[in-house]
Amino acid sequence: MFYRAFLQIANFVMGSLSVLKKNQVEAFIKVLEEAYKENKRVLVMGAGRSGLVGRAFAMRLKHLGYDVYVLGDTIVSPVEKGDVVVAISGSGRTALIITAAEAAKKVNATVIAITTYIDSPLAKIADVVVEVPGRTKISEVEDYFARQVLGLHEPLAPLGTLFEDCTMVFLDAVIAELMHRLGKNEEELRKRHANIEV
Amino acid sequence: MFYRAFLQIANFVMGSLSVLKKNQVEAFIKVLEEAYKENKRVLVMGAGRSGLVGRAFAMRLKHLGYDVYVLGDTIVSPVEKGDVVVAISGSGRTALIITAAEAAKKVNATVIAITTYIDSPLAKIADVVVEVPGRTKISEVEDYFARQVLGLHEPLAPLGTLFEDCTMVFLDAVIAELMHRLGKNEEELRKRHANIEV
């Protein structure tokens, strides 16, 4: 089961690249690129494992030199007009994340939703939506892709696992693109990496 | 750059399956299986992004019914003889994680190290080591694999990214295997999922 599950997740991640929408990905990267250049704050949020994936992304933004915060950290700066909020929720229905995204909209922050559901409450609030596939979505909406290409007749990864693992790799690829656009190399990231951490 | 980085990471994750050592993986799963049956506590720890990957794993252990804690959470139970400590560190050299693993050894907990380096300080403390490839390891030690199979002439994912993403998928596959061995289905996991979280 270990090997089949590993292959299934890795295959799903690989296959998800072909269903990511180019214009959504570009819009997301563009917002982040401009946020850097205009010295805007970024606040990353998500509940549960989606929140952890968001935190991993936020760490790399910090290494890139962003003024970035994470919902749930002790130290968080206020969000203001023009700041960027990245909200991650596979279902797009997590109550606390929607409440937080609404608060961000009230102060005119730019809200980006990373979700499987384009028609979810979170996506509707957002200025930019990036659809990242999760199990349900693919098996319902993109049936051929799911069954034929990914072989998801019997999903082994429970709950939001596929969404979370896809989003992890997706956001790490966004970091690579941002490094390129902002002209950062690995050495600069290393210098901004915490030297006392747990 | 986004697409090439995504492919590179996904390829690396896929390829890493072939370098995971079967006996190490089995030893790790065995310890966790017995911990469940003997009602032992599990404490998961890691610094930075490795810590986040560990937290994602710990959440799923909780959903499986484990009495599991995370270093850095507010609520943590003491670790006792026979309890299991899962320590994640790509380099195996993170000072705070080594200090914590040493403390775990002092009370005769079973320490599992998930690391790229079998000869690192953390691996030497550990009772069970699982080697998960990261960029450096592969490019130095398994040169052919890295260059020919993964095409890592120019790694696009900075710092520990490849280790972290591999470990994320690896641990999710371990969860699938544990579900199978412990006879748990997705519905049982869902029931133990937090309903108020952020």
Next chain:
Amino acid sequence: MFYRAFLQIANFVMGSLSVLKKNQVEAFIKVLEEAYKENKRVLVMGAGRSGLVGRAFAMRLKHLGYDVYVLGDTIVSPVEKGDVVVAISGSGRTALIITAAEAAKKVNATVIAITTYIDSPLAKIADVVVEVPGRTKISEVEDYFARQVLGLHEPLAPLGTLFEDCTMVFLDAVIAELMHRLGKNEEELRKRHANIEV
């Protein structure tokens, strides 16, 4: 300024004891006492510094043997009918805490609000309210107490400081009372204290 501020805070904390409402305090302790005896879960929540005070309380509940969780921790169990949610908010108006408290009410948990404002949205949701004084409350509503007894003509402690420090001491006194009622001594608490923590 340091000495005057210290005295002012310490005086306020001391003075707050006289405005705590005996029946509210007793109702709160009673709910916790029964939660222990009936093996119910406790979830503690609060935003910002109120959340930190809540976490300090949750740690002691854990030491007492409670099955307790904190909103924002990685490891959180679902809240069910009859479980206890302790929500801390000086203003009683923190959006995310209200959303979380509403979610708790939906599953028929017992919600306890610790707040300065009996007529706040949080207090209105709650089954049990404990009013803990903060600066504003006292200066508006209990003017004589504030000015004459506490000398708060010029408050030196900014924002929610007085509420947070009062609540910290208040909850520690609740712990002492629970130790007494549940027949726990310090040695038992020490045994449940984390031995690997940060």
Next chain:
Amino acid sequence: MFYRAFLQIANFVMGSLSVLKKNQVEAFIKVLEEAYKENKRVLVMGAGRSGLVGRAFAMRLKHLGYDVYVLGDTIVSPVEKGDVVVAISGSGRTALIITAAEAAKKVNATVIAITTYIDSPLAKIADVVVEVPGRTKISEVEDYFARQVLGLHEPLAPLGTLFEDCTMVFLDAVIAELMHRLGKNEEELRKRHANIEV
């Protein structure tokens, strides 16, 4: 028991002001004042409830405009020569905090220890020590004070409670002093307070 415990804690906090050493307090505030003026980073750390008290302090430093981080947060900047590390530990013997403080000394940060024990390992590492009384210290070393003034024949607050509550008020008084020295008013603090938090 509730009322006696509350009084005992509040009395202890009040009484602790008279045993705080003026030169230690001044040295601590001086380091923080200069850190602000020279735009140095501050990293606050502590394990368990001491860590929570440290986090509450760090939040206020953020509100004052400091570039401040907390060990255990997702987002942490590296500590460099001249940066300030505030380490809180009643016993001064917490392994992970000592390891972290040693790491800070290696990069020539200024380490401040807030502890009950001037001769503890943590205090010995530190550049500046502030002794804050806890139960043990007072009952052993300052016997008259403990018994006669504070009436601690039968301490009701378990474990580190008295140290933690004293340190909470102590650090809030330090904030009042810093507001004064740095010329900040409450309105400026409010502007830097997170508007989306949990």
